Amino acid sequence: MPPEKHALLSASSASRWLKCTAAPRFEEGLPENTSEYAEEGRLAHAIGELKVLKKCTPMSTRTYNTRLNKLKKNPLYDPEMDKTTDLYLEHITEQVMDYDSAPTVAVEVRVDFSDYVPEGFGTCDCCIIGGDLLSITDYKHGKGVPVSAVGNPQMKLYALGALRRYAAVFGDTIKRVRMTIDQPRLDSYTTDEITVEELRAWGESIKPIAQRAFSGLGEFVPGDHCRFCRGKAQCRARAKVNTALEDFKDCVPAGSIPADALVPQEHSHTGAVTGEEVHPLLTDAEIGDLLERGAQLVQWYKDLEAYATEALLAGKEIPGWKLVAGRSNRTFTDQDAAIQAVIAAGYDEALVYDRKPKTLSELEKLMGKAEFAEKIGGFVTKPLGKPTLAPASDKREAYAPAASDFAGVKADA
Template identity: 80%
Template sequence: MPPEKHALLSASSASRWLKCTAAPRFEEHLPERTSEYAEEGRLAHSICELKTLKKFTVMTSRTYTTRLNKLKKNPLYSEEMDKTSDLYIEHLIEQAMLYDSTPTVVAEVQVDFGEYVPEGFGTCDNVMIGGDTLSITDYKHGKGVPVSAVGNPQMRLYALGALKRYAPVFGDAIKKVRMSIDQPRLDSYTTDTITVEELMAWGENIKPIAQKAFSGLGEFVPGDHCRFCRGKAQCRARANTNTALEDFKDCVPAASVPPDAMVPQEFSHIGPHGNEVRPLLSDAEIGDLLIRGKELVAWYKDLEEYATKALLDGKPIEGWKLVAGRSIRTFTDQDAAIQAAIAAGYDEALLYDRKPKTLSEMEKLMGKAEFAEKIGGYVTKPLGKPTLALSTDKREAYNPAAADFAGVAANE
């Protein structure tokens, strides 16, 4: 069962405290909240752990079935967890087949990376060791944002901890580390491989940063990493960063924009104080404001979430109150209502709509392999609608010409 205890500088929050070194001590005094999504993730991890033990260790079918049935009694259990955990096991089998001989496979491994991060410890979902390679695989049940294993600090800290744990057994035999993140619900599978020397050099490099974060002497640095911070709605540094957007003229000083990026001369004029006035934002300014505005939207949503929770808990938020939102009528007993309509003389055929299952529902019903074999030839995946993304996004840039022919090859 995945543990509930977390280190102050946990591996899972490393992407945050490596950038915002004030975050750990700031969050320490704020209540830790759980959610149905978190509990759902814990249950999915437990199912993954059980299936890993069944596949890679000695476990009787009776023991496996008993434990699995117990997990299925959890109200949060869904058939989708069976599917995603099976995909996870399939990937572990693929990982194991990369070794020349059967590797050592362990699930839910407690590791200690305190040599690099004060009091640092965590739990690896899966560790494989064979030949000269250590493999770490992390299962993520969430379906919000894809997480890449490339350069991922959580995975690197886990790897450092696993190297320490198994050094007495494997010594210097391990020369490289392979780190993978599986997100079956997003069909996202990424892997990063580095040498042990590179990994340990990275560990030495973050030591002073980790010590700074642990000591409470760090700085607040708002950014995308605020997403999972417990204090994201109450952080003054984040508020200061976002409220600066209220004055757009100070957001992108004209002097900071290259002359060749300025708007055409016909759209500017000399103001009453002799200064040049440009009523239109340049493309460079728009690009900068898009980045700032994206964080502003996220920050406002966090404020809304915090205020709603506070008001529900009976705490006043000056100038705000909770009201009932739009409600949708529902039957208290749909079957009884339909029978009453039939008794009133309405034909049963008029009371039901017959419609096929969606593509995703059929794939869940049949399983990925059979779905692909039996009806995969009838599936096409057109290019998605163009969506703005940062230039650092790993996806390829949208190509209008490619969009015109997307899905054609699949149907030929």
Template identity: 40%
Template sequence: MNHEGRKHAVLSASAAHRWLMCPPSARLEEQFPDTASESAAEGTLAHELAEIKVRHYFYTVDFGRQKYTRRLNKLKKEALWQDEMDRYTNEYLDYIKQTALSLESAPYAVIEMRVDYSAYVPDGFGTADCILISGETLHVIDFKYGKGVMVSAEENAQLSLYALGAYEAYKMLYPIKHIRMSIVQPRLDNISEWEYTVEALLKWGEYVRERAALAWKGEGDYAPGTDTCRFCRAKARCRARSDHNVKKAFDIGELPPLISAVEAGKRLAELEDVVKYQKDLQEWALSECLAGGDVPGWKAVEGRGSRDWTDMDKAFEMLQEQGVDRAMLWEERPLTLAQVEKVVGKKEFNGLVGDMVVKRPGKPALVRSSDKRPAITNKVSAAEAFAPSGVDQ
């Protein structure tokens, strides 16, 4: 399938988490162009590669080695191609293979299925990467190539909408009672799984129906929030988000001499989106000024420039002719550990020099308590304080 040509519904599945929380966002976003970034184009290419691998695995007769190789070679000529895409899409394929092989009977597999969830959402449709149906279970598997945000399958609105659409399409043919949803995000080493019943899915569908009706009409309440606004196209100009952040930044209420740890934690959480919002607003104001618009009190200027050679080889040659030693002009630097691993390949790297790698602790960082990493502290525990020092008394 032509991935670039994947059409998006007004109430798209990928933005469902947003319009479910903030129904008027869907119509407000329509005023802003959907600028596909380079990372989106890179994701599209990786999806195309993933698709042909899964298609070749399940439908070897129709999509045999020759067809597969032809399509692969074509993808390899794309400007955004990177060899690591091959490895990452293999991880996605491996997950699908393992899942399919663990089932009691061979699943019915649908790849790049256009799912219609318009029974719940006006004009609602989307494209599911892979759907497996086996016995009483419908399994929606989604490939995510992004590495900016780790995505969880738990109560995932996008996958749940695909599940609703797929259930509507196949409920007469298969006795579906369970829904499984998986996200494979290899660049973040993330495989997330979630399972629930068809009853729970259909109940959620009723909630979706109500919210979608509001969103379709551009009604309902705005609900600014860090995660909700993150990818909204209206995020820089939306008044609700603007008011919300300005209020958070300046409405600090009473001023006791010291704030407590509880207040500090709360304020850190409250201020998180203010910083992001300021950045979004700056980006918008800069593009507006560059386009000749007026943002009172601000203007666009040329940033600090940088110097570069017009012809470095020639310049170096001339310097050396004048007696400057070559060693003064060049420096030899080793690749970083991560770069070496990339060049050599993870498996070879581990086999050859894996035991020569030590993991040094990173700089302490403050994160939300929901983060999966264990908490650290500098405080000396009682066990450490009373442990034998190893020095003879």
């Protein structure tokens, strides 16, 4: 499987270039990292595609098995891929069954959305069309961050491309578009639905932004979207907003605090600063602000560390820094031989071996989700996790046990 060629303004990077219009041309000049994760994802996609093709198009079992076995010979193949792509297939099958009559199903569909985005094209994992509904599904193999289909620009661009591709066959019978992202390894399945009219209006609204991003005259706008940018470590604009003095300077009153400006602590610790008075304790509002800025700073620092490590490994110099060997643990060169030597020395086998059951996740991986749920699901319980700090925008529900439940509980750092 050769690496996929990407458009300058790809659908998968749309959430970035829609906010930072300078990113595409900036990234263009930087080397692309092909990670093992991306290769794994491509392999899982190929397996999923084959399964959907077998289910929805005429394909002999022999051809299917030959192709599947060939994919399984890839050194990156992991049996987990079989399970996750089974779940993807199950979900596609459910969607097909939802149509009143058998819909048209196509996989790995090359879509062109250049009517809206200069030279925009991409590959949509699965398109299902029937009646007035176009359903598109994107399979994501990654298990880093769950990606929601709701309002997702990547999905909207694929949908615009799919409408264009099938216009000749279906004309304007398609009135609704359903967009789904399946991320089985994170148990995340999300769907959004809009009318074709709404989708096209959105496409029109992003045209000038896409033009700006394509022209190379865009603006650098750092934010959460920097996380997947190829230039995240070297970008000066991102460095500028993350430079501690710059970033933190307006969070608290600037300069040294004269002793007579301090108000006594008992006055209030939530307290606002009145006139020239400055309280020695930060207010809760200031702490909220600092945490928000600090999160970006920590992420940026990690990106800098990763960049410098790679550069030093490649033989470059990062002034003031070097690589050292990290901590490591002793290990046997031949564990079996070592254990045999212990037994030969007169130690009882029962003392030498620990018999440990597999973990819950290992058993689920072994049995598959369905059998696991059926046979031992009743033994599974999930206690409420320890309270963990998260931004108010986090999609998880707020932790709200009785106040007494917190007694003695220490929050995660």
